[in-house]
Amino acid sequence: MTETTGSTGTQALVDRHRLADVPLASPSAHQGLLEVFRRRYVLRLLVKREVQGRYEGSFLGFLWSYINPLSQFFIYWFFMGKILGASHGFENYPVHMFAGLIIVHFFTETFGAGTRSLVGNKGLIAKMSVPREMFPVATMLVSLWHVAPQILILIGVGIMEGWQPDMVGMMCAVVAVLIAMILGTALALLFSTANVFFRDFGSFVGIINNYVRFAVPMLYPFSLVRDNLPTWVTHLYLCDPVAIACLLFQRAFWVGTTADPTRSAAETLPDHLGLWTLGxxxxxxxxxxxxxRVFQKFENKVPERL
Structure with a gap:
């Protein structure tokens, strides 16, 4: 056990030295997200460093990737599903809720951690000549890496409930993750820059993420929105990319667990879901x-403010 811990610490030290040994150059020569993925080696090191940092000194280690989403699932299921009665008369409510929770958790983790990424890596920013977009992107990839065990749990529960996967549903799942990935990274870029100048933005993002959990059809079906709100409010609701991503993920994993998938899709999904998805x-x-563009405009001022 001691030998394993020592080797892990040695590897982490080597990775830090590799990051520190990246040759210096003008930051302006490495602007843009495309340059981030051209430097995949450094990006992999940052992601590996972040993942190891999350579980450093942890007894359970990677198992927390399963424990955290499962704990959230049981909390929401017990209080919303059982105590408040959200699951009454709703087929396979836990699957519906957990499908939305995966997307919401991925988005909020990307947004929140990405907002703190520049401030949290100010030592590396001062030493490394890499595109500074790399830090929010790295946090997004770490969040994406943690989505995998959550999807495995969802698939396992779905199979027990008679899940019937289909090609359209799988495409919906991919697009759902893509939408959450793009929007989360975009907002992380904006707010990470703002957080360098005013640390209040880190707290403000926490408030936004609390709102997101109730502003998407995760704890309740979309049919409640459609049936109880004016049409223009429903359309405004569907202009939220995270809400659409939740609906797509539910189309992929929840609809197939119901007794009549065609009817479930018609009753709980919006009309013209494909057009809303594209938009x-x-x-x-x-x-x-x-x-x-905003990030590039202010990135040269980031080191001096850090």
Whole structure:
């Protein structure tokens, strides 16, 4: 056990030295998200460093990737499903809720950790000549890495409930993760820059993430929104990319567990889901483009403010 811990510590020290030994150059020569992925070696080191840092000194280690989402699942299921009665008359409510929870957790982790990424890595920013977008991107990839065990849990529960996967559903799952990935990275770029100048933005992001959990059809079905709110409010609701991503993930993993998937999709999913998906995907990409431009405008001021 001691030998294993020592080797892990040695490897982490070697990785830090590799990061520190990246040759210095003008930061302006390495701007842009494309340059981030051209430097995949450094990006892998940052992701590995972040993952190891999360579990350093932990007895359970990677098992926390399963424990944390499962604990959230049971809390929401018990209080919302059982005590408040959200699951009454709703088929396979736990699967519906957990499908939305995975997307929400991925987005909020990307957004929150990405916002803190520049401040949290100020030592590396001062030493390394890499595109500074790399730090929010690395936190997004770490969050994406933790999505895998959550999906495995969801698939296992779905299979026990008679899940019937289909090609359209799998495409919906991929697009859902893509939307959350793009939007989370875009907002992380914007707010990480703002957080360098005003630390209040880190706390503000926490408030936004608390709102997100109730502003998407995770704890309740979309049909409640459609049936109880005016049409224009429903359309405004569907302009939220995270809400669409939740609906897509539920289409992929929840609809197939119901007794009549066609009827479940018609009753709990919005009309023209494909068009709403396309519109929100385009919107997420445009937000990412704007976020990249804003980040580039202020990134040269980041080191002096840190």
């Amino acid at each position: 929100n995907l385009i919107a997420a990409v445009l937000i990412l483009v704007v976020a990249q």
